[in-house]
Amino acid sequence: MKTFTKGVHPAGCKDLSEREKIGAGPEPAHVWLALSQHIGAPAVPVVEPGQRVLRGQLVAKKAEGLSANIYSPIAGVVKEVAGHITISGKKKDHIRIENDFTDEEMLLPRLAEPDGAAVLARIEEAGIVGMGGAGFPTAAKLAVGGRADVLVVNGAECEPYITCDHRIMLEYADDLLRGIRFAMLACGAKRAVIGIEKNKRDAIELLSAKCGGDISVRPLRTRYPQGAEKQLVYGCTGRTIPEGKLPVDAGAVVVNVHTALSIFRAVELGEPCYRRVMTVSGKAAKKCGNFWVKNGTPLRDLAGFCGGDENCARIVCGGPMMGDAVFSLKICTAKTSSSLLFLDESECESKVASVCIGCGRCVQACPMGLSPTFIEEALFKKDYAEAKRYGALACIGCGCCSYVCPAKRFLAQSVKLAKKIIGERKI
Numbered sequence: 001m002k003t004f005t006k007g008v009h010p011a012g013c014k015d016l017s018e019r020e021k022i023g024a025g026p027e028p029a030h031v032w033l034a035l036s037q038h039i040g041a042p043a044v045p046v047v048e049p050g051q052r053v054l055r056g057q058l059v060a061k062k063a064e065g066l067s068a069n070i071y072s073p074i075a076g077v078v079k080e081v082a083g084h085i086t087i088s089g090k091k092k093d094h095i096r097i098e099n100d101f102t103d104e105e106m107l108l109p110r111l112a113e114p115d116g117a118a119v120l121a122r123i124e125e126a127g128i129v130g131m132g133g134a135g136f137p138t139a140a141k142l143a144v145g146g147r148a149d150v151l152v153v154n155g156a157e158c159e160p161y162i163t164c165d166h167r168i169m170l171e172y173a174d175d176l177l178r179g180i181r182f183a184m185l186a187c188g189a190k191r192a193v194i195g196i197e198k199n200k201r202d203a204i205e206l207l208s209a210k211c212g213g214d215i216s217v218r219p220l221r222t223r224y225p226q227g228a229e230k231q232l233v234y235g236c237t238g239r240t241i242p243e244g245k246l247p248v249d250a251g252a253v254v255v256n257v258h259t260a261l262s263i264f265r266a267v268e269l270g271e272p273c274y275r276r277v278m279t280v281s282g283k284a285a286k287k288c289g290n291f292w293v294k295n296g297t298p299l300r301d302l303a304g305f306c307g308g309d310e311n312c313a314r315i316v317c318g319g320p321m322m323g324d325a326v327f328s329l330k331i332c333t334a335k336t337s338s339s340l341l342f343l344d345e346s347e348c349e350s351k352v353a354s355v356c357i358g359c360g361r362c363v364q365a366c367p368m369g370l371s372p373t374f375i376e377e378a379l380f381k382k383d384y385a386e387a388k389r390y391g392a393l394a395c396i397g398c399g400c401c402s403y404v405c406p407a408k409r410f411l412a413q414s415v416k417l418a419k420k421i422i423g424e425r426k427i
């Protein structure tokens with residue numbers, strides 16, 4: 001079994017939710033749909049305040065270039081297009097829709113026996129983006145013009161606590177395999193490999209029994225960040241993505257398990273991307289599990305549905321390695337929101353950073369072969385050219401360096417900041 005070097009082994013903590021079947025999430029009275037839930041330009045609203053919309057109706061159209069359509073997850077009335085707080089701390093434009101609880105729908109027509117071009121067009125029309133967290137518009141990713149011979153399906157789900165992909169593989173196996181076939185059709189890949197960490201033995205067995213021929217399952221060693229693109233492609237195909245290049249440069253395209261399921265739903269059910277499965281977990285969650293959550297649901301509604309008890313010390317959106325601490329429950333879910341964690345004191349580390357002791361553990365842990373401590377030093381000196389020379393742009397934000405640092409330094413955040421500044425200043 002091929003596997004990447006370095007990385008870490010954090011406690012999985014998946015037992016809190018991995019045996020819970022996917023259930024219905026809360027029915028929000030209002031949704032706030034961010035116009036930017038994806039990589040690329042924000043979508044452009046096509047509705048006006050006062051207008052009634054149905055579930056599944058287009059409310060914002062993709063902008064020119066890289067962007068994605070946005071659909072309403074509820075039936076109701078558009079109240080406003082205005083700035084609303086996001087997890088980054090910045091206000092960004094959202095469409096607010098008030099639910100009339102009629103649940104009237106307006107889905108896309110189902111595609112009967114579509115070819116690759118029709119599937120690709122449907123993926124774009126349905127506003128599907130990478131649902132593993134990256135948010136890259138999927139149609140753009142799959143439009144590789146025959147340069148990829150293998151589709152790598154990410155079922156690694158290496159982040160602690162998160163189990164939504166695991167449950168999808170168990171409960172929607174047939175739909176998932178059909179979604180994978182549609183994705184193969186769209187990108188022209190001759191075969192697909194589903195990479196699954198070995199801690200999900202039941203999913204490996206089920207999918208191995210169901211697939212065959214041009215779709216296979218590759219059990220992967222349980223090690224974080226096994227689901228990162230470079231590491232996953234290597235584990236599933238043995239191919240190395242050259243530095244600064246994309247998976248397609250190694251003949252591969254990567255889609256996440258949830259993304260493949262969304263492709264199936266868009267093509268065969270005519271359902272655009274307006275909801276997703278989210279994991280709710282943590283020792284302070286009242287009800288751990290996996291739920292279908294409508295895009296734009298305020299975190300307050302999720303918290304009311306299954307949220308934190310009196311022991312809740314921290315709320316995290318996403319996983320504990322790559323997620324963000326929640327500072328306001330007004331923030332709303334998006335296409336990329338995979339989980340909401342309610343953590344008690346025993347699950348949170350209170351960090352007071354001290355001086356680097358030069359132990360080198362961050363270097364040993366970085367799966368991208370970087371020297372996070374040197375990049376941080378360059379950032380503090382405001383020498384962004386040096387940070388770039390140390391490879392800051394290759395950082396995948398996995399958090400391994402912060403996780404292992406005995407001085408509790410905020411290394412991942414520093415490298416992320418350096419990367420942002422290098423990009424903004426075009427250094």
Ligand code: SF4
Nearest residue numbers: 366395396398399401
């Ligand atoms: S520098 Fe980036 S890629 Fe390397 S361990 Fe830290 S967060 Fe991960």
Ligand code: SF4
Nearest residue numbers: 356357359360362405
């Ligand atoms: S792990 Fe922490 S203490 Fe060790 S070299 Fe890296 S920054 Fe310094």
